[in-house]
Amino acid sequence: MLLHRVVTLMVTLALPALAHATPTQYPLTLQNCATPLTFEHAPKSAVTIGQAGTEMLYALGLGDRLVGTSLWFNDVPVQYQAQNDKVERLADNDPSFEAVIGKRPELVVVQLEWMVGPQGVVGTREQFHELKIPTYLMPSDCEGKDNLVGADGTRMQPFSIDTVYKSISQLAEIFDVQARGEQLNNQLKASLEKSIASLKGKDLSATSALFWFSSADMDIDPYVAGRKGIPDFMLNTLGVRNVVESDEEWPTVGWETLAKANPTFLVIARMDRRRFPADDVEKKLEFLRTDPVTRNMDAVKNNRIIVLDAHGMQASLRLFDGIETLATAISRHDLPK
Incomplete structure (x- = not known):
């Protein structure tokens, strides 16, 4: 399947591509869901609230930075099993605020705003930021969406696949692995085009x-x-x-x-x-x-x-x-x- 091909591609291309990658210039400031985030250096540790961010970091070769995960829907793909086994699962569903900050992360990657947001069941972004712990919320769950309307939010604009590519690019920039992010996005775009072509006619x-x-x-x-x-x-x-x-x-x-x-x-x-x-x-x-x-x-x-x-x-x-x-x-x- 695609995730296996992603790992193979990245192993094949990572070394020559990394040689030409432009390093992240710190301090790095970027806008994330209407909130500015500044990083003085690549985070040395991270906690994920949501399987999407967890697997993105694994695919970017950043499993060694993860110190805790949570909010899982399916088992991790087999190619990530070894690195996932080394990371503590704080909760199968939503973790407590105390469990997350207890890992002393330098970044919390959040899949869904109802986990960390104005009415977050884990906490608000302000609570984390007051402790100088930046929270990166997936753009796919905030851009063009009102998460205060409906149990899981309401889309004001149609979901855009570009928000997934954006998450990968921004996480790669935050951790200074831009070449890996570009490789991953190219593979995903090629996969999407192949699926569309398979139904042509x-x-x-x-x-x-x-x-x-x-x-x-x-x-x-x-x-x-x-x-x-x-x-x-x-x-x-x-x-x-x-x-x-x-x-x-x-x-x-x-x-x-x-x-x-x-x-x-x-x-x-x-x-x-x-x-x-x-x-x-x-x-x-x-x-x-x-x-x-x-x-x-x-x-x-x-x-x-x-x-x-x-x-x-x-x-x-x-x-x-x-x-x-x-x-x-x-x-x-x-x-x-």
Whole structure:
């Protein structure tokens, strides 16, 4: 898969590329989600709150700088297992503020603003900055988005893949590994183009899909992907329509409404965390095939169900694997006109 190819590419290209890289000029000041951050030197230690930032740092060859991780959805890819085993997991979900600052990090990398933000469950950026601990928030979760509206925020503008490339470039600059960041972004862009090309010529004008992330309980409305978010970007990139019309990141929508929309494909999240009952992909599948409403959906009757790692539905390196998985699955089906 893509992440394995990324590691291979970086090992192959890193030495000659690094020879031509321009070093970061410190002090470095950059704008991050409307907050200026200044670094006097490359951080010697970091804590991540979110799997996306963790795997980006691993892919950039910065695993030795990590002193703590948290907020995991899926197991780490096998190529990062050895370095991940050396890093303390502070929590599977959200860590405490005390656990994070107890590692004395010189940087905290945050995937989601509801973890560290105005109403952060871990803390506010001001709390960290008062202790002179800078917080880098992924631009994908703040640019064009209002995280104070809806449980997981509402998109004011469609998610842009450029925010993922921006995170990689800025983290590479902060840690003075710019050549590695450029190599990684080039590989990701090539992967995206390959996935798009794989469906060229296939008529998807009548094709739609629904992303089901999880449910707080099996008998209540599910968390599904709204418009303008990351799964919506994945679908639009491949030429597929999202049947959900809400601009919330992960709104709850009733199954009767979803069944009426009758998507061509159901995309369901597989994850290793167990915060909610429907985090278990097998429970999702059982529900879809036995519930009197969902079992009559065309996607269920025709087995057009795509299982995707939950982390592949988020602004992360795995997003590119997720798009590849979607494209491969769609290409194998004869679609209704």
